[in-house]
Amino acid sequence: MAVKKTDLAVSIGDWKLKNPIMTASGTFGYGEEFADYLDVDSLGAIVVKGISLLPRTGNPPPRVVETSCGMLNAIGLENVGLERFISEKIPIFEKYKTGVVANILGDSIDDYCRLAERLSDTSITAIEVNISCPNVKKGGVAFGTDPKMAYDITRAVRKKCSKPLIIKLTPNVTDITAIALAAEEGGADAVSLINTLLGMAIDIKSRRPKLANVVGGLSGPAIKPIALRMVWQVCNKVTIPVIGIGGISRVEDVLEFLLAGATAVQIGTANLVDPNVAGELVVKLTAYLQENKIENIGQLIGSLEV
Amino acid sequence: MAVKKTDLAVSIGDWKLKNPIMTASGTFGYGEEFADYLDVDSLGAIVVKGISLLPRTGNPPPRVVETSCGMLNAIGLENVGLERFISEKIPIFEKYKTGVVANILGDSIDDYCRLAERLSDTSITAIEVNISCPNVKKGGVAFGTDPKMAYDITRAVRKKCSKPLIIKLTPNVTDITAIALAAEEGGADAVSLINTLLGMAIDIKSRRPKLANVVGGLSGPAIKPIALRMVWQVCNKVTIPVIGIGGISRVEDVLEFLLAGATAVQIGTANLVDPNVAGELVVKLTAYLQENKIENIGQLIGSLEV
Amino acid sequence: MTVDNEKQIRAVGEIKDIRCCSRDIFEIVIAQSSISRNAQPGQFVMVKTAVDKSDDPLLRRPLSIHQVQHGVISLLFKVVGRGTKLLASFKQGDYVDILGPLGKGFAVEQQTTHFLIGGGMGIAPLLFLAETIRLERPAEKIVILLGARSREELVAVDGFFAINGVEVKIATDDGSTGHHGLVTELLPGDAVGAVYCCGPWPMMKAVAGLCRKQEMECQVSIETMMACGMGACLGCAVQGVDFIENGYLHVCKDGPVFEARKIWL
Amino acid sequence: MTVDNEKQIRAVGEIKDIRCCSRDIFEIVIAQSSISRNAQPGQFVMVKTAVDKSDDPLLRRPLSIHQVQHGVISLLFKVVGRGTKLLASFKQGDYVDILGPLGKGFAVEQQTTHFLIGGGMGIAPLLFLAETIRLERPAEKIVILLGARSREELVAVDGFFAINGVEVKIATDDGSTGHHGLVTELLPGDAVGAVYCCGPWPMMKAVAGLCRKQEMECQVSIETMMACGMGACLGCAVQGVDFIENGYLHVCKDGPVFEARKIWL
């Protein structure tokens, strides 16, 4: 019998990804930084550094600190701003033979809408909305911590966005499924989760926080069990595709998220440690399917038996 | 000049602890298991395994699984029940020359009240209320995830409880400070935090959850940054003492929590790895104060500069 | 760090020898006088496999005491995951952090014959058991029945031959050495005596079944996931036959060795 | 794992030698032909210190390239925390996972004299720099000024003496060897040439100040916390003098070597 080709392709709305391995925003630069280490085109998609209307300088240093099996970051969403993003970065992306997702952030629903509208006119493949940001109008409570705000922002952005729309959820909530359902109802094509968990570290010598911003976002293997639980809970509630994120560094991790129901995964902190890891995961995932005679990756997704 | 004695004593209400090192519920058995490894009397206090009105068998195995720098447990609150606790365990505790805290759990406010009332008539030093348990009357939502429920349960138990009353908070919430304030308002003498974060792990070979209960509580060094952040946030809001819990295994960890404002700390998972660790931490904390010429531990508590 | 009170201790022991017995099976010899003095056959130790200053892997790993000699204990282990992989990379002269001796071991009483039945890594606690029986009951007969997948997986058999008057019988799944078949087939249908068994569940179940039929006393050594190994976490639950009345047993305290008839196998 | 394209690579290199130079300072020699071929003085590598199968410590550690020879690179590092402690426990023959060469190194241009000023572990990148200058500009003068707390902390000085026509001057805080005082006091008030400096902030600040006064070009090598070392995380931010207009500089990409006048020291 002829060996059948293994099919790793997955879909988010009309958008077809050649495989489910994506990179997570803020951990893969604009892709070019990684060109020496892997073939960016081999990935399912890349999500680039979060972008705001105007450039942001971000938080003062120190901005990163290591924790047990994890790290805290308080980069403060440093980015070049929408205009330079379009003029300088998008031409780079146009050379890639894979999907490029813009991650957007703002202080108000209006910010997000303008970003989505403007980016819809570019060659960007899809838009991911980071709703972990504080809503300035609501006293700085993050959009993503309230189902109503999550619904409102999704619905508003949806109207301006002609690209596949991904809503990225924060884990710092009592019930993430409520937020995911709100995003689905608001018209999202997919949800991605989790963003970082809020954490802190203290330098006992100076008696000061280790991050200038005092608190920061926890990421890395330490948070994987929490991320996996949330992905599984959300997959049991929504019908749109779910993108799993959080502490993924090995092919076993990828498989755990797929089994829990994730259509795709994003690799975050692991890129910072092993810049070739995302490329390796594509190779290893392919090998896993072949060794286990799984012709189509769809057979894995959501196949957890509970 | 004569060397002054270092004072490690801290207070929770009228209750004076010889030092701020406690053990966390469910990780120190009833103390006797550790007698070979350390001098239980050297600790500030011990918190014993959670106790319910009736005995519970707990969840089916597997109940524990290791994760990156952490572990998941789904013991399911196995315990001998109130009556055997009083008849068999309290006589053991009476031999200890340190405080023994009973950790209580139930399905309804009434359960908690009956436990508190009955235990108030024993030689137990204090009562810690685990409000991470599902409220059966409210469809299984955990008491600790809603400020109103947290207030109600605290107030009700407070009326029946003549011992120092500690409310133990769950971290699986959007805003832990709201719950802490509710507990303070309800009459708690202290809050302790954090309990475990809900997590999950999947065995890719069997395609089944690694825990029979599917989800479990994440503990250990992995969660320390989250715990420290929550403790710091709560210390900035409440005026009652805060007991810090989560991933503490080194004297540096203890100091971080004290600097953030915790009056005392509880050692959890670390006991399972190094059964003598709590005793060692008392010794190391004493040495730290002496080396740094800190006469009174109160000088450290909350002395973080932000 | 050492709290040596002739009971359970946490101690750091120097690795006197570590060697690969077969592809992925290693024997490690650790200097630890207190544990070697107090250990009973069937007991185990909890071994820290993370290197100093690293919190990962977090938990210790349970390993049976394989042999006890002049102030040293030896462990026989198979590399199955990251903890055992790390332990295999330790070198002679390194120090390893262990707790022990832990749990309830085998109970040895007067018998005509002692049948020690091991499958796969279940061989680990049996050498210490055989040596103890020989020492304490020099006149009684000892029969060792060992099963493995293949000749390659069958390690550490030599130790048994060194014991006076011990009969060793071997079965392999692939017939590459000894009897071609299951280790249970080596137990004579008319056997009389006590059975001590350690191995995979299906094998222990089969052995327990045979013993019930042949009215032999049978002890089995059980493996579960363990976090603490010392009775604190209640992670190692297993159902005994009196589960309905008394709830779970805990392998690290009530076991790892149980009378087969008291456990749901 | 190796993606060898004559640029930045991730590779596993065998440890050819590892030795303790002083109490807590170690030199490690790693076989890595691609990195040794492409490295520039002042560049660094990111070293994984966790053992295989352990996720902790998670992040790599940045270390300057101390010397480059026949297919090997050497690193000089001080044990200050758990990462460096773990690295110090690696043994000859072990393999270590590194990324490199990373960042922008020192720019060497024609000069009458090159002053290389190092304080404490700031000595690390200077040997490679001195050897490179000697090779590329055999006629120009090289002066090495080294500061340390005490004689004990002053390591790896011998390497400089082996370079042709290099002048080495030493200062220690406690006077246990060389000049009793600060290394800045060794720079002649009438010095002419280029300055390359690596050390603690106060020292670099002082050196930069002197250079401004004496109108000498000065390059400094900056240390910050780093997560990735390759420009992806933006963790290594530092203010340049044009901060208001252009935002933060990033030490791992824009540096670690900067012209002193472009940085707020």
Ligand SMILES: Cc1cc2nc3c(=O)[nH]c(=O)nc-3n(C[C@H](O)[C@H](O)[C@H](O)COP(=O)(O)OP(=O)(O)OC[C@H]3O[C@@H](n4cnc5c(N)ncnc54)[C@H](O)[C@@H]3O)c2cc1C
């Ligand atoms: C009382 C007792 C005595 C044992 N004695 C020996 C012995 O002498 N020699 C030997 O080779 N093995 C023995 N084992 C099994 C040994 O503990 C596991 O193989 C080891 O813990 C696996 O660790 P790891 O990090 O390599 O694997 P992991 O990466 O943690 O897991 C790999 C596989 O091993 C299983 N496993 C992990 N931890 C345990 C555990 N604590 N108990 C049982 N299975 C586990 C997992 O389910 C998984 O399938 C014993 C187990 C127990 C409970």
Ligand SMILES: Cc1cc2nc3c(=O)[nH]c(=O)nc-3n(C[C@H](O)[C@H](O)[C@H](O)COP(=O)(O)OP(=O)(O)OC[C@H]3O[C@@H](n4cnc5c(N)ncnc54)[C@H](O)[C@@H]3O)c2cc1C
């Ligand atoms: C570009 C660059 C080149 C360097 N070259 C050398 C060198 O050649 N030799 C040498 O001995 N050291 C060098 N360092 C410093 C070295 O990276 C740190 O000492 C090391 O990362 C500490 O790791 P640790 O795990 O031992 O300490 P940790 O336990 O992580 O921390 C201990 C202390 O070191 C500080 N530290 C931790 N990580 C870093 C970091 N990434 N950068 C700066 N400080 C840190 C912490 O703030 C803390 O005070 C360099 C740093 C940079 C940025």
Ligand SMILES: Cc1cc2nc3c(=O)[nH]c(=O)nc-3n(C[C@H](O)[C@H](O)[C@H](O)COP(=O)(O)O)c2cc1C
């Ligand atoms: C340094 C750093 C920067 C990040 N920046 C962003 C960002 O700009 N936008 C965003 O949505 N998420 C950002 N994240 C979150 C990651 O995309 C990801 O959701 C999170 O780190 C969890 O995944 P991980 O554990 O694999 O890193 C950032 C994470 C890190 C570590």
Ligand SMILES: Cc1cc2nc3c(=O)[nH]c(=O)nc-3n(C[C@H](O)[C@H](O)[C@H](O)COP(=O)(O)O)c2cc1C
């Ligand atoms: C095995 C295990 C059992 C636990 N049982 C209880 C319990 O009965 N009641 C309770 O309030 N917390 C229980 N906890 C939570 C701990 O007391 C503690 O809050 C948590 O583990 C975080 O601290 P750590 O990271 O130091 O372990 C348990 C934790 C573990 C690991």
Ligand code: FES
């Ligand atoms: S392993 Fe913790 S009680 Fe048995």
Ligand code: FES
């Ligand atoms: S360390 Fe990550 S960008 Fe510099």
